[in-house]
Amino acid sequence: MNEILLIVGMAVVTFAVRYLPLHLLGSFDLPISVTRALRYVAVAVLTAIAVPYMFYRDGALSISHTNSYLVVGLAAVVIGFRSKAPSVTIIVGMALFVAYRFLLTALPV
Amino acid sequence: MAGLMKMRRGTVTPYSQFVAGMRGVAPMAIGAIPFALIFGALAVSEGGLSIWATSGLSLFVFAGSAQFIAVNLLSQGTGLIPIVLTTLIVNMRHVLYSASLAPYMKHLPKRWLLPLSFWLTDETYATVINVWQDTNHDRSHKAWYHLGNAVAMYTNWNLWTLLGALFGSQLPNIEQWGMDFALVVTFISIVVPMLVTRPMLICALVAGGVSLVTYGMPHNLGLLIAATAAIAVGYSVETRLQPAAASRPVPDTDSQVWQLGQKHE
Numbered sequence: 001m002n003e004i005l006l007i008v009g010m011a012v013v014t015f016a017v018r019y020l021p022l023h024l025l026g027s028f029d030l031p032i033s034v035t036r037a038l039r040y041v042a043v044a045v046l047t048a049i050a051v052p053y054m055f056y057r058d059g060a061l062s063i064s065h066t067n068s069y070l071v072v073g074l075a076a077v078v079i080g081f082r083s084k085a086p087s088v089t090i091i092v093g094m095a096l097f098v099a100y101r102f103l104l105t106a107l108p109v
Numbered sequence: 110m111a112g113l114m115k116m117r118r119g120t121v122t123p124y125s126q127f128v129a130g131m132r133g134v135a136p137m138a139i140g141a142i143p144f145a146l147i148f149g150a151l152a153v154s155e156g157g158l159s160i161w162a163t164s165g166l167s168l169f170v171f172a173g174s175a176q177f178i179a180v181n182l183l184s185q186g187t188g189l190i191p192i193v194l195t196t197l198i199v200n201m202r203h204v205l206y207s208a209s210l211a212p213y214m215k216h217l218p219k220r221w222l223l224p225l226s227f228w229l230t231d232e233t234y235a236t237v238i239n240v241w242q243d244t245n246h247d248r249s250h251k252a253w254y255h256l257g258n259a260v261a262m263y264t265n266w267n268l269w270t271l272l273g274a275l276f277g278s279q280l281p282n283i284e285q286w287g288m289d290f291a292l293v294v295t296f297i298s299i300v301v302p303m304l305v306t307r308p309m310l311i312c313a314l315v316a317g318g319v320s321l322v323t324y325g326m327p328h329n330l331g332l333l334i335a336a337t338a339a340i341a342v343g344y345s346v347e348t349r350l351q352p353a354a355a356s357r358p359v360p361d362t363d364s365q366v367w368q369l370g371q372k373h374e
Contacts, residue, residue, distance in 0.1 A: 003159060003165070004162075006162070006189060007165045007170065009189060009192070010193060013200065014175060014196060014197075014200050016197075017197065017203040017204050017207070018200075018206070018207055018229040019226035020207070021204050021208040022207045022210060022211050022215075023222065025212075029212070032355075032356060032357070033348075033355065034208075036344060038208060039242070040339065041234075042234065042299070042300070043304070043309055043316065044313075044315075045205065045206075045336045046231060046235060046299055047312075047317050047339070048316040048319070048335035049332060050292070050300070051320050051321060052320050052321060052324045052331075055321055061321075069287075069290055073290075073294070077297055080297055080301030081304075084302045086137065089294065090295055090298045093297070094290065094294060097287065097290045
């Protein structure tokens with residue numbers, strides 16, 4: 001594999017999807033309905049990435065207390081509703097994850 | 110203390126907004142560290158890339174999930190064209206980000222739009238969109254907030270990619286340590302505070318439900334379908350619940366999700 005071609009190819013398509021909408025939509029006003037709908041983009045995309053990550057482990061649906069991504073992920077949702085500060089959710093969530101994984105290996109349940 | 114806050118708020122400069130942008134994205138940047146480390150390590154060990162090419166991907170492509178998938182495809186001996194096409198599909202969600210930012214950033218000259226587009230990531234989009242939609246802040250300084258945010262993510266991602274590429278071989282099975290949970294908790298930390306209206310909550314439920322059903326689809330197509338369905342449902346619930354709001358242009362202060370000042374408290 002030519003490494004330079006790989007970098008250039010990936011860089012071009014990635015920059016295109018990031019820049020072209022901003023460039024093309026910059027010259028006229030989008031309909032109000034579209035700009036209102038676009039406010040849902042962050043919640044929709046990030047949720048659609050994170051949820052399968054929690055529920056699927058190694059390609060299989062895993063609804064079990066041994067799935068630490070699911071158990072601690074749900075705990076992080078509760079923490080998020082209570083704290084609202086991303087830094088608190090991230091730090092407490094990561095600490096809980098480490099502790100829960102340790103518990104799972106220490107206690108044969 | 111109140112006096113200090115007042116003084117700080119009174120002296121908004123490009124520099125202060127640049128620093129505020131860096132601080133705003135700092136928790137997400139920390140969450141990205143494990144990913145950059147694992148990417149650097151795997152690109153060399155599994156993908157067979159040189160340290161230069163590994164850093165080159167982070168420097169010139171700067172798209173975490175696409176970089177991971179490329180390394181996975183390289184390890185399976187996939188050719189150049191399929192990898193580039195997969196990158197395009199995986200990054201299609203940036204079309205939504207870019208289009209969503211367009212109404213707020215259209216006044217910016219090209220020397221701003223080009224670098225800020227190049228540095229657009231999930232984390233930067235999710236944090237700067239709240240600032241762009243905030244009607245209380247001077248528009249001219251928002252670009253500096255965005256710039257500080259993006260530069261912090263870029264510097265962080267590249268530093269830890271390089272460290273992963275250099276020292277990954279000394280951290281065996283680093284990808285199995287569970288450090289990738291940082292991605293899940295980062296996205297949760299961004300999304301949950303936005304779920305303050307019923308349409309937003311329904312949007313998240315639809316996104317999660319559809320993403321589980323479409324999980325097996327190739328090339329992250331499930332992600333695009335789930336996101337599109339969730340945006341459509343969220344918006345139609347909004348127009349049904351608040352028909353009067355449907356004709357108000359954004360930024361719309363009445364349905365403001367959260368404001369800049371709350372972020373640092």
